Amino acid sequence: MVFDTIDKKLLELLQADSKQTNKELSNKLNLSVTAVYERIKKLERGGFIKSYVALLNKEKVAKNFSVYCHVKLIQHTQEYVVSFEKEVNQLNEVLECYHLSGDYDYLLKVLVSDMAAFREFMVKKLTTIRHIGSTHSMFVINEVKHTTAINF
Amino acid sequence: MVFDTIDKKLLELLQADSKQTNKELSNKLNLSVTAVYERIKKLERGGFIKSYVALLNKEKVAKNFSVYCHVKLIQHTQEYVVSFEKEVNQLNEVLECYHLSGDYDYLLKVLVSDMAAFREFMVKKLTTIRHIGSTHSMFVINEVKHTTAINF
DNA sequence: CCTGAAACTGATTAAAC
DNA sequence: GTTTAATCAGTTTCAGG
Numbered sequence: 001m002v003f004d005t006i007d008k009k010l011l012e013l014l015q016a017d018s019k020q021t022n023k024e025l026s027n028k029l030n031l032s033v034t035a036v037y038e039r040i041k042k043l044e045r046g047g048f049i050k051s052y053v054a055l056l057n058k059e060k061v062a063k064n065f066s067v068y069c070h071v072k073l074i075q076h077t078q079e080y081v082v083s084f085e086k087e088v089n090q091l092n093e094v095l096e097c098y099h100l101s102g103d104y105d106y107l108l109k110v111l112v113s114d115m116a117a118f119r120e121f122m123v124k125k126l127t128t129i130r131h132i133g134s135t136h137s138m139f140v141i142n143e144v145k146h147t148t149a150i151n152f
Numbered sequence: 153m154v155f156d157t158i159d160k161k162l163l164e165l166l167q168a169d170s171k172q173t174n175k176e177l178s179n180k181l182n183l184s185v186t187a188v189y190e191r192i193k194k195l196e197r198g199g200f201i202k203s204y205v206a207l208l209n210k211e212k213v214a215k216n217f218s219v220y221c222h223v224k225l226i227q228h229t230q231e232y233v234v235s236f237e238k239e240v241n242q243l244n245e246v247l248e249c250y251h252l253s254g255d256y257d258y259l260l261k262v263l264v265s266d267m268a269a270f271r272e273f274m275v276k277k278l279t280t281i282r283h284i285g286s287t288h289s290m291f292v293i294n295e296v297k298h299t300t301a302i303n304f
Numbered sequence: 305c306c307t308g309a310a311a312c313t314g315a316t317t318a319a320a321c
Numbered sequence: 322g323t324t325t326a327a328t329c330a331g332t333t334t335c336a337g338g
Contacts, residue, residue: 003213011213014206018170021331032307037333050207054166056302060200061155061163063302068252068259085296092303097296100220107220107290111302138259144237144249148300150208150215150263151244173314184323189316 001046006031008152010039011048015149018052055148058111065114066140069126070104072133080131087129093121104136153198158183160304162191163200167301170204207300210263217266218292221278222256224285232283239281245273256288 006029013025022036029036043049058064073080088097088108096109108126112118118137126135158181165177174188181188195201210216225232240249240260248261260278264270270289278287 011206011208015208016205017203018206019204023331033331034308034333035306038306041333046212047209048212050209051169052171052204052206053168053300054163054170054204055202055300056163056167057199057202058302060198061302061304066250068250089297094297095300095302096298098218098220098292099294099296100290100292102288102290106296136254138252138254140250140252142251144251144258145241145246146248148205148207148247150210150213150247152213175314185315186317186324187322190322 001042001048003048007039007043007048010036011043012149012151014040014049062113063111065112065118066143067110067112067118068138068140069108069110070136070138071106071108071126072104072135073106073131074133075131076105084129084131091121091125093117093125153194153200155200159191159195159200162188163195164301164303166192166201214265215263217264217270218295219262219264219270220290220292221260221262222288222290223258223260223278224256224287225258225283226285227283228257236281236283243273243277245269245277 009029010025013020013028022033022040025031025036026033031039040049058066071084073084084106085097085099088094088106093110093112094108095111096107098107099105100107110118110121110126112121122135122137126132161181162177165172165180174185174192177183178185178188183191192201210218223236225236236258237249237251240246240258245262245264246260247263248259250259251257252259262270262273262278264273274287274289278284
């Protein structure tokens with residue numbers, strides 16, 4: 001699909017604030033309301049926009065303890081990998097999980113309320129997953145930057 | 153502020169899809185439209201909801217090469233830290249940056265289009281930041297899980 | 305591709321229970 | 322908390338350049 005400079009600008013605006021009205025967007029883009037509407041629909045139908053979501057304040061909802069956790073599997077058999085990835089998907093403390101190059105196999109982003117909750121998570125949930133060889137946790141001291149917006 | 157079970161459920165629904173109408177939400181929550189409206193406004197005013205955003209498909213917008221990059225500073229003086237954090241915030245390839253416990257100081261999530269773009273980013277942008285001692289890059293082979301939604 | 309107008313739908317407020 | 326109803330603002334459709 002075609003995808004011009006105005007579409008990119010539009011996507012940047014929607015990534016910053018999806019509750020703007022088409023009128024506000026039309027002003028910023030120097031387009032008519034209808035043109036904005038048609039472009040958004042085109043981008044939605046084309047699958048460029050995956051979803052519209054609300055982002056929460058971690059502190060306000062008492063989930064303000066983030067930990068990055070490296071995980072190494074015992075072996076890399078197809079069965080172990082599939083099984084591990086499936087189990088990790090079930091854990092709602094795990095917001096993100098990536099298969100990475102390097103010394104460790106996986107990197108997990110874990111979000112809980114505090115150290116006690118993290119301990120609970122490690123003991124009761126993560127380490128009970130089969131096939132895990134070792135883990136290494138790195139605590140987030142400070143969030144320097146965090147955005148969901150892709151820039152062009 | 154008070155924050156009951158219905159509010160939590162409402163936040164989960166809005167984190168999954170913020171474009172639902174109040175009527176749809178009212179059905180799922182067994183509340184009236186007015187009650188849903190009032191609760192959302194309360195959560196917005198209370199700062200629980202930070203923002204509403206569009207999430208894009210990385211593949212579709214040709215930004216499908218993610219790299220986690222550890223960065224160690226030469227020294228940890230106040231000046232070095234402030235300067236580094238400021239410069240990292242300017243780089244739009246860097247979606248996230250955390251100050252972490254452990255052997256390295258920072259973990260950056262970098263999103264670019266491909267390996268060539270990553271090389272360009274490292275040579276022209278990241279390593280030109282002053283005070284960086286060393287870096288270590290880990291390439292994302294596969295995204296196993298990725299959500300922006302906080303569960304309760 | 306774009307525009308402006310008309311029709312429709314949902315958000316918002318107020319009232320009464 | 323609920324329902325209903327009025328109003329307003331935004332979305333969506335459509336005819337035409």
